[in-house]
Amino acid sequence: MNNRDSYNLIHQALTKAFLEGRAKPERCKLPRYKNTVDELVHLLYKLSKSDDIGNDKHAKDMNRIRSALNTFVKQSAFAAHSDRDYYREYKRGMNIVPDLIEILANCEHLRYERFRAEDPKAPSVEELLSIPVCLKAVRSMSLVKIAQIIYVEESIKNSIALLIPQHPKDEYPMARQMKRHFIIHYGFTNTGKTYHALLRLKAAETGVYLSPLRLLALEVQENLNSSGVPCSLLTGEEEDIVPDARHMSSTVEKLNLDEKYDVCVIDECQMIGDSQRGFAWTRAILGVQAEEIHLCTAPEALDLLKRVIDECGDTYEVVEHTRDTELIYVHAKYNIEEDVEQGDALVVFSKKSVLSIASELFSKDIQASVIYGALPYNTRKR
Template sequence: MSGRQQRKIDNSFLEIKQAFIKWEENKEDPYIAEKEIRLLIEKISNMQTTIKKSDSHLYEENEIKLIKIKKKFILLSENLYEDVSKKYLIDITYNDLIKGNDETLLRYGVVGLLKKEKFIEQAFHKYFDNNTPDHPKDEYPLARSSKRKFVIHTGPTNSGKTYDSLVKLKNSHSGMYLAPLRLLALEIYEKLNVDGTPCALTTGDEEIEVPFSRHISCTIEKADLEHFYELVVIDESQLAGDNFRGAAWTRAILGLYAQEIHICCSLNAVTVINKLIKDCGDSIEIVINERKTPLIMEDIEFKFPRDVRAGDALIVFSRKMVLKTASALSEYNIKSSLIYGNLPPDTRRKQVSLFAEGINEVVVSTDAIGMGLNLPIKRVVLMETEKYDGDEQRILTDQEVKQIAGRAGRKGIYPVGYVNVINDKERIIQQLYKFDEELTKVYIGPTKNTILKIRIGTLKEKLMYWKSFGSKVSYIEKTDIEEQLYLLDSLNKNLETSLSEEELYRAIHIPFDYKNEKLLYKWQNYLREAASNIDEHTKPIINLNAELEDLELMYREVDLYYSFSKAYNKKIDNQWVQEKRELISEQIHFILNEGLLKEGKHCSRCLQPVPLNSAFNKCDECFQKENK
């Protein structure tokens, strides 16, 4: 046994010798060589336990070799530390770092020890403290150069907040509308053009230029802070308090270069947004709107699908449940429009149109419907009262209940809006009429200029320590940047070093579903192509005979091709993009209208599959619950 172990130790000593040569002659990244040697020393030390028991003479010889190796490692590490300390602007001495404890250095390495003792974090925090303003408003000098007027339009849903703002926007010399959703940006773009105000469109996946336009409709993340506008409308601004997307609203409020800015938000967001505007030194007017139609919770019990009627919006919280619900309705010859996150904008628009024109009797939707989409809804029915938010399955918040339920009762079409729910009615009633808790904080994200100006560390470290630095303003917090850090972690080391930090920063802010493995692979491949300086990115393969889920993915692949090409100034086949988007959208629209309707029999309560030969329209579990 000891002979075999000794041969392994001898091989490890040889590997250490080769690693030292690479390190000394700069044939390999010294950080890689350092880590390799540390791991080999640890490996030998572990095997020495066996040698010590069987051959003390061999053990002593190995220990002498190890002592020499460790001394050489400590010596070379001092040179490595000089490089690291300059890179991170760390001013302690090498001896102060290791404090005479060589074993700690051997365990962690230079960089690992600096991180363990938080010297690198302290270096970043010192840099942020000295080089970032006390308030994020001062990261936007153009906005600070002008005196802006804010008008806050607040009130419940269906109170005309956005309508009043859009009237002002249409009458302005130049203006911009900022939407929470691409579909809503598209709706306002179309509305302004139909009403005679030439308007362009910019979203993360699409740009449409309109001749002579001085107005633009955008998704909030695409807000233009570089040009002056007479008037800007920011919709659903209470989302400034959202941990994942709120930074885009805060950025717009702080950074817009405009004469007049109209903010549409819920009542519970007014105080914190008011505070943000006051910090900027701008003037504020607050307009409180009342709901245009009453909203009534029905007393009667709702049974699905027996009680479904024309004008209903049936709300569920996943794509799967949207499809199941629509399929179950089709068994009773009830035509429904479908709205959920993965649908292409053109498909969603057609589905909305079928409902608005009365061709489809009801709409089955996720909570995307709560984001200001204008639909002629008479009654909202919550088919579910819990949702998966990406981290956990949880009950709906008060604000979510109000946003969704409030879509019932469209002014000018229905004099009253109705709400019903399939379960938990008492709780939903309380949430619907409960006074909202005030938002107490808004979120900010890292600005490109701030991050790229940092003279120390990698892009990942800059973002990571920006997040850990905290905020200098009590009611402003740092947004979640998990996606950006994950994308940087997913990169091959060679690819990361072949692109500039600015190029990497652009890539990690391209909008796509990074949790989808196929899209992540496409993103990584487009980065490899960008690094190789090709003229045009590879187009995705399109198969119109694919299943619904695959077609939805194809559409997002076309979006990613377009977004990457725009971000890296590559040649874009715009005709191909438009043609494929239209073809995929048409096919998805066809499947939703014709193809998904033959999926079999479902439980009328929970929508789970029921055997076709069952005598009942409920599954066994729901039947037993009702007949206890």
């Protein structure tokens, strides 16, 4: 861009800032016109006083501009600061504001040209004024100050914005480059969702199973190993690497997003809505590198999972699972002393209740295993 183009850009920016595109002052209302003139004169004086006088061409040009400004101010009636004099100038049609803008544009152009000569890394006028916040600032700041302060801040913000994807799915570029296909298994508890998904996992050359619980991950590892499919285990508390295993059973948080798999099974996907751990399911669904992904979920999460997959641009099919036998509810009150039988599982909702019932059973010579979340991992495993 040549000097003339730079000057024109500066002139256009100042005209827009002070006149909003209206070139003639008579189209401005009188009070606003007066304020505009005062602001321009103030900015010009501030700019002219900020330059050191030298013997170079720029210094001579700046002296010429200052001289023209002083003459202009002395000869213009608006220097008297009275509404009547402003109105007289306004009625006579003197182009006070455009004349001031022309002086200011020359001043800014010369100063910024010298600034860029001293700092080759400084942005061009075109680059500077292409940023809206910088363009807006020309009414109150010099281009040099805008480049030193606002432009630097905006450049840093823009650089950071480029590093942070606008959409969560874009945080996983490797997965976005793949053509992934999802099979959503939905249904109520004990309808065979995980069972059917694991059949595909066992048949694959490589695969990963993701579980919400360490014990469930262990159970699947043992299932695959007993079926002749070597499988390792990775949880927050334990790592069991089986030699030559090409399958992994893990808690969902431990998923390795850099690894590629043929098949991935993500269990209990309704937990994507959990306020504490839901992020792990979101991360796994968005980022796992597998061509075939099985999602096992309760019905209430089906629509959400479809929307997530659609956002990723992947394909999916839905498989509904139902119970082969009817679930029978027994509404009669359960009496531990009379109704408990060998093989029964008693589920309660607090550690205190677990220990209380276990103590009651022991007192009646009924042996019972106790399990709750705070037990050591090895104890629960046994």
